[in-house]
Amino acid sequence: MITQAHVEYGHRVVIHGKQVGxxxxxxxxxxxxxxxRDIYKKDLxxxxxx
Structure with a gap:
Protein backbone atom coordinates (compact mmCIF):
# COMPACT_ATOMS: atom_id res chain seq x y z
CA MET A 1 0.00 0.00 0.00
CA ILE A 2 1.28 3.43 -0.89
CA THR A 3 0.35 6.17 1.56
CA GLN A 4 -0.08 9.58 -0.01
CA ALA A 5 1.49 12.47 1.93
CA HIS A 6 -1.67 14.61 1.87
CA VAL A 7 -3.64 11.79 3.51
CA GLU A 8 -0.92 10.98 6.05
CA TYR A 9 -0.17 14.55 7.17
CA GLY A 10 -3.27 16.52 6.18
CA HIS A 11 -3.88 19.20 3.58
CA ARG A 12 -5.50 22.52 2.90
CA VAL A 13 -8.82 22.76 1.05
CA VAL A 14 -8.55 25.50 -1.57
CA ILE A 15 -11.41 26.75 -3.75
CA HIS A 16 -10.79 29.46 -6.34
CA GLY A 17 -7.40 30.20 -4.82
CA LYS A 18 -8.74 30.72 -1.30
CA GLN A 19 -8.17 28.38 1.60
CA VAL A 20 -11.58 27.37 2.90
CA GLY A 21 -10.60 24.59 5.24
CA ARG A 37 7.26 -2.31 15.92
CA ASP A 38 6.98 -4.84 18.78
CA ILE A 39 5.95 -7.66 16.44
CA TYR A 40 8.95 -6.98 14.19
CA LYS A 41 11.31 -6.86 17.18
CA LYS A 42 10.04 -10.21 18.50
CA ASP A 43 10.34 -11.81 15.04
CA LEU A 44 13.86 -10.40 14.62
Missing part, protein backbone atom coordinates in the same frame (compact mmCIF):
# COMPACT_ATOMS: atom_id res chain seq x y z
CA UNK A 22 -8.10 22.02 6.40
CA UNK A 23 -8.32 18.22 6.48
CA UNK A 24 -6.45 16.62 9.37
CA UNK A 25 -4.01 13.83 8.58
CA UNK A 26 -5.00 10.23 9.23
CA UNK A 27 -1.47 8.99 10.14
CA UNK A 28 -2.12 5.53 8.69
CA UNK A 29 1.60 4.85 8.21
CA UNK A 30 2.63 6.04 11.67
CA UNK A 31 -0.15 4.08 13.36
CA UNK A 32 0.82 0.90 11.52
CA UNK A 33 4.54 1.33 12.29
CA UNK A 34 3.67 1.78 15.97
CA UNK A 35 1.59 -1.43 15.92
CA UNK A 36 4.16 -3.47 13.99
CA UNK A 45 15.03 -11.77 17.99
CA UNK A 46 13.42 -15.13 17.21
CA UNK A 47 15.09 -15.22 13.78
CA UNK A 48 18.50 -14.38 15.19
CA UNK A 49 18.15 -17.19 17.71
CA UNK A 50 17.93 -19.81 14.95
Missing amino acids: YVQGQYFLKKNVDIQ IKGLGK
Whole structure:
Protein backbone atom coordinates (compact mmCIF):
# COMPACT_ATOMS: atom_id res chain seq x y z
CA MET A 1 0.00 0.00 0.00
CA ILE A 2 1.28 3.43 -0.89
CA THR A 3 0.35 6.17 1.56
CA GLN A 4 -0.08 9.58 -0.01
CA ALA A 5 1.49 12.47 1.93
CA HIS A 6 -1.67 14.61 1.87
CA VAL A 7 -3.64 11.79 3.51
CA GLU A 8 -0.92 10.98 6.05
CA TYR A 9 -0.17 14.55 7.17
CA GLY A 10 -3.27 16.52 6.18
CA HIS A 11 -3.88 19.20 3.58
CA ARG A 12 -5.50 22.52 2.90
CA VAL A 13 -8.82 22.76 1.05
CA VAL A 14 -8.55 25.50 -1.57
CA ILE A 15 -11.41 26.75 -3.75
CA HIS A 16 -10.79 29.46 -6.34
CA GLY A 17 -7.40 30.20 -4.82
CA LYS A 18 -8.74 30.72 -1.30
CA GLN A 19 -8.17 28.38 1.60
CA VAL A 20 -11.58 27.37 2.90
CA GLY A 21 -10.60 24.59 5.24
CA TYR A 22 -8.10 22.02 6.40
CA VAL A 23 -8.32 18.22 6.48
CA GLN A 24 -6.45 16.62 9.37
CA GLY A 25 -4.01 13.83 8.58
CA GLN A 26 -5.00 10.23 9.23
CA TYR A 27 -1.47 8.99 10.14
CA PHE A 28 -2.12 5.53 8.69
CA LEU A 29 1.60 4.85 8.21
CA LYS A 30 2.63 6.04 11.67
CA LYS A 31 -0.15 4.08 13.36
CA ASN A 32 0.82 0.90 11.52
CA VAL A 33 4.54 1.33 12.29
CA ASP A 34 3.67 1.78 15.97
CA ILE A 35 1.59 -1.43 15.92
CA GLN A 36 4.16 -3.47 13.99
CA ARG A 37 7.26 -2.31 15.92
CA ASP A 38 6.98 -4.84 18.78
CA ILE A 39 5.95 -7.66 16.44
CA TYR A 40 8.95 -6.98 14.19
CA LYS A 41 11.31 -6.86 17.18
CA LYS A 42 10.04 -10.21 18.50
CA ASP A 43 10.34 -11.81 15.04
CA LEU A 44 13.86 -10.40 14.62
CA ILE A 45 15.03 -11.77 17.99
CA LYS A 46 13.42 -15.13 17.21
CA GLY A 47 15.09 -15.22 13.78
CA LEU A 48 18.50 -14.38 15.19
CA GLY A 49 18.15 -17.19 17.71
CA LYS A 50 17.93 -19.81 14.95
